[in-house]
Amino acid sequence: MTITHPFRVLLCLLLLPLLQSASAALPAAIEPEQIAIVYQMESKESQALAVNYARARGIPSGNLVALNLPESTTISRSDFESRIRNPLINHFDREIWWHRTTDSKGVKVPVRNKIRVLLLMKGVPYRIKREARPGGEDGKPSKPPVGREDEASVDSELVYLGLSNYEVEGPLNNPYYQKDSGISDASLIPLLFTCRIDGPSYEVCQRIIDDSLEIEKTGLWGTCYLDEALKGKNYEIGDEWMRAIARQNRKEGIPTVIERTRDTFPTNYPMTDAALYYGWYAANANGPLLNPNFRFKKGAVAIHLHSFSATTIEDPKKKWVGPILNKGAAATVGNVWEPYLTGTHNFDILHDRLLKGYSLVEAAHMSIPVHSWQSVVIGDPLYRPFLSQNQSPVMAEDDKDYRAFRLGIQKWSAEPETLAVKLRTAAARMNSGRLYESLGLRFLQENKIDEAKAFFNSAARTYPGEPDKLRQTLHLISIHRGAGDKQAALELVTDGLNRFQNIPESKSLLALKNILDPPAPPAAKSKAQ
Incomplete structure (x- = not known):
């Protein structure tokens, strides 16, 4: 489905100079x-x-x-x-x-x-x-170096x-x-x-x-999800790849969610519009891939x-x-x-x-x-x-918010206050939870925590779907975990479990609860038993 409303015409006109400058550099x-x-x-x-x-x-x-x-x-x-x-x-x-x-x-x-x-x-x-390989003295095949x-x-x-x-x-x-x-x-x-x-x-x-x-x-539009492993010095290079991707996405205007703990994304994480995913390090598929409702973006x-x-x-x-x-x-x-x-x-x-x-x-x-x-x-x-990111003005209806965000980054990235005002205004006019969330993620990358929280709260009020609302709660929990405020994180987990208990994505909150407040181990059985 393509966009036919006036926003499409405006966006095409704004993109035209970018199309002309980008086409010559393509491989x-x-x-x-x-x-x-x-x-x-x-x-x-x-x-x-x-x-x-x-x-x-x-x-x-x-x-x-x-x-x-x-x-x-x-x-x-x-x-x-x-x-x-x-x-x-x-x-x-x-x-x-x-x-x-x-x-x-x-x-x-x-x-x-x-x-x-x-x-x-x-x-x-x-x-x-x-x-x-030829066996050793024990007759077993030897391993190569x-x-x-x-x-x-x-x-x-x-x-x-x-x-x-x-x-x-x-x-x-x-x-x-x-x-x-x-x-x-x-x-x-x-x-x-x-x-x-x-x-x-x-x-x-x-x-x-x-x-x-x-x-x-039309080009691939959506959100990028990155999962750092934080497994120690010998694995630092892999996490640096993730950070480099995050830096490039910030420059390109691709909204990016970053899992910054040693854990992978929790079970049934609401990974909406996942156009890009780079993660490590678990042996078998977990997190959002366990959610029966989850699909990557086309x-x-x-x-x-x-x-x-x-x-x-x-x-x-x-x-x-x-x-x-x-x-x-x-x-x-x-x-x-x-x-x-x-x-x-x-x-x-x-x-x-x-x-x-x-x-x-x-x-x-x-x-x-x-x-x-x-x-x-x-x-x-x-x-x-x-x-087609900078070449084709043809766009799918579902991509318009992402295009608007990228255009805003390209025009006003050097003026963060102007960027926030312009895109906040666009988010309100378009009633776009995606734009609010994208702004929150950008400010979070810049460590502007209060601004990020405000945009996540606006996104939660604007999104119509429960999984998307839940994801804003998860962003806030992540902020509290990063600040070492375990109690505030647990309070949001408890509140979220009550609010979102009827959707499969609520398992992500339960997984976080078990990480933040692990259940007591079962009592040891006595010898008599």
Whole structure:
């Protein structure tokens, strides 16, 4: 649904100078002819997804590759070589998709490559298991040194499809890491940029395709939810990624909710309009994903960092990748085996490149320091969720508040008092709880607590829905927890449990109550019992 009321006309006029200044800086698009699609020939669903995606994106039918593959999602190294890697090399040779030469060390390297993106469809295995090593004196297989393991992601291994004779033990450095340029860069020819469309069901995979195409027309608008882990010095880098995202969102005008404790978002947290989610560190999906009513915003990019987040992509309840996709997200990344923190996607880089208009596959590969390792990227590789943020005046009705907020930030961010007055006036005129809440979140980031509280209270009075009203209470509880005022936080929890007891999201308050005021442990049984 598009906006037809006068606000749309006004917003379009205000945006016009921004559209003109932003369009020239956008990265070049990946051409459809540069993509090859690999599918499982014995699976009708895998083939249908390949055909549907090719048709949707204008990819030549000759770029589809059918492989006879095991049904298992996890395969041996020998099966990977004989059933996936070697058949693909033969196909590239036969179709003259590349030209490879042998360097001075005897390694074959592509010097020309027509195909730059390799898209794997549901049905293609995604895990290569560890090879057994010679046993020690006890006869048990020995473990490889840390960082020299040979288990890997199929997708990550295929990045170096064109190279021969490279070591499979441990990761290889990614020359595209931290780049800020498209994949047409000539220095990147030896690499294939891998991605997959996968998930708990065929329907989920088809939705990913459809949603990505739809959201590109208007851009991805909504709220970003960040979850810091605060697990100590050895994990500080992950929390710094979250803080960097928060800083960038503040500059870009993306409302951002930050969970600043060691806990994850509590059970059934009312995560409305979740267009972006970056969190860590729990083994299995929790928080809002346990709420039967919860769905990510259409086109959402949602990622939870865990060492084994993508070990069961096909399961809608286990780990993270499957549940995230099952709850409506269009794009995510994950790990199929232990990557160690320094071998995972850097969320801040991934987020930055998406905001700049790069595609999912480019942003994901720019943010991973190593390949031939454990990562997978899931979603439409060509998906550019922020392509239309400054380009298209066409907007969905549900996005108008977010557009108004971003426009206000771009115009008045250097004048905080003017910004508050202008957007407060707009919130009142539009009767917008979203605008009030967005202002509260911004002032909270600036540590202007009184102003933040006032805007959250205004949002609570304005929002029509109970879950959104509850979230304002949760913001206030978070403020009191941050100030060390446990008693004030508990009073709000108790009041909220009375007010919101009839909605599933009230479990978030119960979870907080158990954190702030844990129940007494059960009495120990006597020996006589």
